[in-house]
Amino acid sequence: MPDRPGALHRAAEIIKRYEGNINRIQYDRRIDRHTVFFEVTAGSRAYEKISEELEKIGYLQTSLKPVAFLKFHVYLPNCPGALFDFLNSITSSGANITFLDFDDRGQHPERLVVGLNIENTSVIDNLLNRLKSGYRLEILEYDTTGEALDDTVFYLRLAQKLRVFIGNAGEAFLMRFLYDINHIAQELSNLQKDPIEVFENILKVGECLNRTSxxxxxxxxxxxxxxxxxxxxxxxxxxxxxxxxxxxxxxxxxxxxxxxxxxxxxxxxxxxxxxxxxxxxxxxxxxxxxxxxxxxxxxxxxxxxxxxxxxxxxxxxxxxxxxxxxxxxxxxxxxxxxxxxxxxxxxxxxxxxxxxxxxxxxxxxxxxxxxxxxxxxxxxxxxxxxxxxxxxxxxxxxxxxxxxxxxxxxxxxxxxxxxxxxxxxxxxxxxxxxxxxxxxxxxxxxxxxxxxxxxxxxxxxxxxxxxxxxxxxxxxxxxxxxxxxxxxxxxxxxxxxxxxxxxxxxxxxxxx
Structure with missing residues (x-):
């Protein structure tokens, strides 16, 4: 869901419109500001309509595709519109900017530090080749494991780490498994456990077993x-x-x-x-x-x-x-x-x-x-x-x-x-x-x-x-x-x- 007032209410209105009953809801902005878990009971036709409406407005998460993190230095010319032109290239690639750092009174007045989350990893080579043709670049980090992603995509990071432990299971299985893990975090949060610590301990179980085999x-x-x-x-x-x-x-x-x-x-x-x-x-x-x-x-x-x-x-x-x-x-x-x-x-x-x-x-x-x-x-x-x-x-x-x-x-x-x-x-x-x-x-x-x-x-x-x-x-x-x-x-x-x-x-x- 978008991180803005009324977003949660909009989803609840769609569920109510088709007489769906919300059995469970979990949202914690401290964990992931864009992800909400709903458990809904509805008739099969109503279920289809609810899913269709949520997907139409871009709310329904149907997959957890791996996201790559790319961090680099780019050296921009010191002239009006330089940043605007650079950002055009980023936007057209479909990448999400996670941070920008630039100060023309700093130690490197010509250098911009860029961090990107990229869902479609196939576009990375094209993006870099396009940028290299116009700018001097220094690649600092490229990660596909989820380790370097920031907390704005917490559940995507978690899903990428879980993939190591679940083998060839498909997206539907991973989505269901993530739902189950969220449920245990919700229960333990109600027992005054830190939800981030809960997720970390779940991952430790898998990491220990993999590390010692x-x-x-x-x-x-x-x-x-x-x-x-x-x-x-x-x-x-x-x-x-x-x-x-x-x-x-x-x-x-x-x-x-x-x-x-x-x-x-x-x-x-x-x-x-x-x-x-x-x-x-x-x-x-x-x-x-x-x-x-x-x-x-x-x-x-x-x-x-x-x-x-x-x-x-x-x-x-x-x-x-x-x-x-x-x-x-x-x-x-x-x-x-x-x-x-x-x-x-x-x-x-x-x-x-x-x-x-x-x-x-x-x-x-x-x-x-x-x-x-x-x-x-x-x-x-x-x-x-x-x-x-x-x-x-x-x-x-x-x-x-x-x-x-x-x-x-x-x-x-x-x-x-x-x-x-x-x-x-x-x-x-x-x-x-x-x-x-x-x-x-x-x-x-x-x-x-x-x-x-x-x-x-x-x-x-x-x-x-x-x-x-x-x-x-x-x-x-x-x-x-x-x-x-x-x-x-x-x-x-x-x-x-x-x-x-x-x-x-x-x-x-x-x-x-």
């Missing part, structure tokens, strides 16, 4: 001998949840997969540790539906085990689904953002746990948690425990009572074992959703119940001089010492660029 990927690795012929690997990627990998004589099994964006990096890492033969990988067990725990499951051809509720959360594309916080827009939009930035590839080859609780049956209980499924990894007996839903609806914990192995997902995290960069990344989700738990009170109750279960297991294992190994959703495999989580063993650092192993997707497809 490929040759910059790394992981902290713990290796634990459970038995002579059975080893458990804990891989901590740069961002997101842990990946657990069992290596047994008869099979290999994963618990959680990490982000989809790390899939090839994880495959290279598994190759480095001699675990790259995927014909021996038999199953994946999922703790919950967050992208950092199941976002690469669909990249593997093996069965992924999960419960019906976890599948529903994935299908609803809102991590708050099924919780007391189900209508929270922050949870819904964050899910869309993280799924997109992390290249969420949910499991496609699925085995659902039997829904025995639907009929009132329970195998047994472990403390506060019903056992809904039993299975083996190698010769270890495991139980799938149904969580209370504090962190997320449908979450499952995995327990091997005999050896004292507990996988509590994000219900228990050893925060002290997290590196500063991982802590900084995890704080972004907390900021954008206000809490990573869909029900904070239930999450406390759930954690206390798990701690009680761990104390109980520790008492039984004490006669064998063993302790329950807590395989946290983030951070180190830990044990309880004096009621506090302590890393069970030291970690080694895997660095992709030093591993000397690289596997491409074509090779993996042949393997599978």
């Amino acid at each position: 490929g040759e910059n990927f790394y992981a902290d690795v713990q290796r634990v001998k459970i038995k002579d012929d059975l080893e458990l690997f804990c891989f901590q990627p740069p961002c997101g949840g842990n990946i657990y990998f069992f290596d047994t004589p008869s099979e290999r099994v994963m618990i959680d997969t990490g982000y989809g964006i790390y899939y090839l990096d994880v495959v290279n890492m598994l190759q480095h540790y001699g675990l790259g033969d995927f014909s021996r990988l038999k199953r994946i067990y999922i703790t919950h539906a967050d992208a950092d725990h199941c976002g690469a499951a669909g990249c593997f051809s093996v069965l992924s085990y999960l419960n019906r509720e976890t599948l529903l959360v994935m299908q609803e594309t809102s991590r708050a689904y099924g919780s007391s916080n189900q209508e929270c827009i922050l949870e819904e939009v964050y899910t869309k953002i993280i799924n997109l930035f992390s290249r969420f590839t949910p499991p496609s080859n699925i085995a659902l746990f039997p829904e025995i609780l639907q009929s009132g049956e329970i195998i047994k209980k472990r403390g506060s948690f019903p056992v809904i499924f039993q299975f083996k990894i190698g010769n270890l007996n495991f139980e799938a425990l149904e969580g209370l839903g504090g962190h997320m609806y449908g979450e499952i914990f995995y327990l091997c009572p005999e050896e004292g192995l507990l996988f509590p997902g994000d219900a228990i995290i050893n925060f002290k074992s997290l590196s500063p960069d991982r802590t900084e990344y995890n704080v972004l989700a907390d900021y954008l959703m206000m809490s990573v738990n869909v029900d904070s009170e239930l999450a406390k109750e759930e954690r206390n119940a798990l701690m009680s279960l761990i104390f109980e297991i520790d008492e039984k294992l004490a006669r064998r001089n063993k302790k329950c190994l807590i395989c946290c959703g983030h951070g180190s495999i830990s044990v309880l010492e004096g009621g506090k989580l302590v890393a069970y063993s030291s970690s080694e650092r895997y660095v992709a660029k030093q591993s000397g192993i690289s596997v491409c997707r074509e090779d993996l497809d042949k393997n599978n």
Whole structure:
């Protein structure tokens, strides 16, 4: 919209004329003086007329074409009309002037500094050639990334930065995504958050994931001998949840997969540790539906085990689904953002746990948690425990009572074992959703119940001089010492660029 009195009223009048109902409006001149977000409910014919009228007066934004920024010095003759003639060339090119700087009593009385925003980048060469034929020019800056654009086109700048993270998605998708991001900024602004900081933190999520994939990927690795012929690997990627990998004589099994964006990096890492033969990988067990725990499951051809509720959360594309916080827009939009930035590839080859609780049956209980499924990894007996839903609806914990192995997902995290960069990344989700738990009170109750279960297991294992190994959703495999989580063993650092192993997707497809 033009930045002048009555502009907003003019749009509202058009919507009212065709009996459209405004459900949401967001405008903040501090962010972008020309962009207003409307959410309107109307009949299909009325919707067409509203769109047509808004487009006719130049209000309706239908695309977010990349805008280039050009900055240069031009040396004008000191005579009447020189600036006017120069500006004719600029106007005819369709470029928008962002600033001009000239003072004939300054250090450079003949020099004009010019900044331009140019939507149609194909005209730049013609414009420069035309200017060079008549003036002496010095190009200072040319940018197509959006970094150098000023805040009068804030959402265009944001869109250009988002393009890096969304791949080949079209303009319609980008427009919708920008609308969703604006919605989360509106919600957080109402909670006294600075909207510019909100946008910056959203971009940081994408930047962190992109920066730490490929040759910059790394992981902290713990290796634990459970038995002579059975080893458990804990891989901590740069961002997101842990990946657990069992290596047994008869099979290999994963618990959680990490982000989809790390899939090839994880495959290279598994190759480095001699675990790259995927014909021996038999199953994946999922703790919950967050992208950092199941976002690469669909990249593997093996069965992924999960419960019906976890599948529903994935299908609803809102991590708050099924919780007391189900209508929270922050949870819904964050899910869309993280799924997109992390290249969420949910499991496609699925085995659902039997829904025995639907009929009132329970195998047994472990403390506060019903056992809904039993299975083996190698010769270890495991139980799938149904969580209370504090962190997320449908979450499952995995327990091997005999050896004292507990996988509590994000219900228990050893925060002290997290590196500063991982802590900084995890704080972004907390900021954008206000809490990573869909029900904070239930999450406390759930954690206390798990701690009680761990104390109980520790008492039984004490006669064998063993302790329950807590395989946290983030951070180190830990044990309880004096009621506090302590890393069970030291970690080694895997660095992709030093591993000397690289596997491409074509090779993996042949393997599978």
